[in-house]
Amino acid sequence: MSNMTFAKKTDVIIVLIILVISGISWWGYQHFSAEKQVKAEIYYYSDLVMTVDLQEKEERSFALPQDEHVVFHLYKDGSIAFEASDCPDQVCVHAGRIRTSGQFAACLPKGFVLKIVPAGEHDEDDTDIVVGR
Amino acid sequence: MIKKLSVVILALILALNGASCASQPENKRYEAEFLSLFDTVTRIVGYAESKEKFTEQAQLLHDSLEEYHRLYDIYTDYEGISNIKTINEQAGIAPVKVDRRIIDLLIFAKEAYKTTNGQLNVAMGSVLKIWHDYREAGIDAPENAKLPSLDQLTAAAAHTDIDKVIIDEENSTVYLEDPQMSLDVGGIAKGYATEQVAEIAEKNGITSVLISVGGNVRAIGKRGDGTAWKVGVQNPIDEQGENVCDVPLTDASLVTSGTYERYYVVDGQKYHHIIDPDTLFPANYFVSVTILCKDSGMADALAKIFNMPYEEGLTLIESLPDTEALWVFQDGTLKYSSGFPIE
Numbered sequence: 001m002s003n004m005t006f007a008k009k010t011d012v013i014i015v016l017i018i019l020v021i022s023g024i025s026w027w028g029y030q031h032f033s034a035e036k037q038v039k040a041e042i043y044y045y046s047d048l049v050m051t052v053d054l055q056e057k058e059e060r061s062f063a064l065p066q067d068e069h070v071v072f073h074l075y076k077d078g079s080i081a082f083e084a085s086d087c088p089d090q091v092c093v094h095a096g097r098i099r100t101s102g103q104f105a106a107c108l109p110k111g112f113v114l115k116i117v118p119a120g121e122h123d124e125d126d127t128d129i130v131v132g133r
Numbered sequence: 134m135i136k137k138l139s140v141v142i143l144a145l146i147l148a149l150n151g152a153s154c155a156s157q158p159e160n161k162r163y164e165a166e167f168l169s170l171f172d173t174v175t176r177i178v179g180y181a182e183s184k185e186k187f188t189e190q191a192q193l194l195h196d197s198l199e200e201y202h203r204l205y206d207i208y209t210d211y212e213g214i215s216n217i218k219t220i221n222e223q224a225g226i227a228p229v230k231v232d233r234r235i236i237d238l239l240i241f242a243k244e245a246y247k248t249t250n251g252q253l254n255v256a257m258g259s260v261l262k263i264w265h266d267y268r269e270a271g272i273d274a275p276e277n278a279k280l281p282s283l284d285q286l287t288a289a290a291a292h293t294d295i296d297k298v299i300i301d302e303e304n305s306t307v308y309l310e311d312p313q314m315s316l317d318v319g320g321i322a323k324g325y326a327t328e329q330v331a332e333i334a335e336k337n338g339i340t341s342v343l344i345s346v347g348g349n350v351r352a353i354g355k356r357g358d359g360t361a362w363k364v365g366v367q368n369p370i371d372e373q374g375e376n377v378c379d380v381p382l383t384d385a386s387l388v389t390s391g392t393y394e395r396y397y398v399v400d401g402q403k404y405h406h407i408i409d410p411d412t413l414f415p416a417n418y419f420v421s422v423t424i425l426c427k428d429s430g431m432a433d434a435l436a437k438i439f440n441m442p443y444e445e446g447l448t449l450i451e452s453l454p455d456t457e458a459l460w461v462f463q464d465g466t467l468k469y470s471s472g473f474p475i476e
Contacts, residue, residue: 043166046166079373089272094393094395094396095393096372096374096393097373098374099373099374099375100374102363102364102365103374103376104176106166106168106174108173108174113166122162124356124360126363127365127379128356128363128364129176129178129362130364130366130367130376131345131348131350131365131367131387131388131389132365132366132367132368132369132377132389132393132421132423
């Protein structure tokens, strides 16, 4: 009995390795899923005409050659909006700022759709569609 | 020692790969948008084995929605089609022979009128047209934006009796008895059409699609990976555009009505497009109301609790099976019915 040990040295090392790998995996999951990256896509009559990096951290307004009367605005906080349009109903401008996956705004009379999509593959945690604006 | 370590590492790698494979969707995810239907954006998200297969599915949904769009249009004529506009033009003159899908919509609308205690009234065209014209003029020339007078609205409201919409199922005709009345199905047509098209899709073997017609969302099945669809409800008064909540959706509908997009400004005050049939003015209890239930048409109709005080709306919602609601108040307060699923 006196020769029995609770665990061999090699077993302890194996358990420690498992714990370290698990810890790294958990940290990686938390880190990368918590900072899920998104981007904005701008479509003109179903054609993707621009992809906007929402992590620029610089505020700017811009228009596209397809219609320079439709102006977009990128904000420092990573949101984006239709800033101005010469469309009759102004629904696009009223839609305000969007920033999370699944959100979108559109200027029907001018043929523009602005939508937020994951920067990488769509996964289980991403919202599919957002309503309410 | 090395042998044991190898076994453990191999086991870990297999476990990680296994987890990765388990979450891998069988089909790929695709999205499509259409701008030509119901004067709004139609979005389709689906899982299919190939892009061609998804395109085929999206085309079926588009074509079916387009048929409903033409039938329920109140502004445009289409060759060979008698639509809601045709019925309005024949008010007080003669019954109009129409497609069965118009008959079904109007029967559904009459039922919804009762369910919503008159808040959804498709016979309110005369009143809604006045607001529509004032809103368009106010957006075109904001400096001259005006409100319609109560006298003008009250006079129009005398021609909104839904019992004067005469439906003859046998002969497939609709007749507006009052020559000054008109139909406006904008409060129900998108939701009703979305439901019908979802059922057509299911009959055609489509099993994993999310359809949104201007905020009327209908889920068919689940995502390709077997998880529920996730639909976000945006906070209309949050300038940064945050969502109020995400709602898991499987074979169900979610519809939001709000004041945020279609409005005009008179003397610094916003006047939106949802008109209370009792006051004949836009209701101001909430900035948005969201309904969750199985049927998209019913969800659209029930969204008219927007015009009711919260307690009255809550009583109605709680009296209906498998129906939930979310209210966003003017000051940002959120209230939910008892079973609303919040994520």
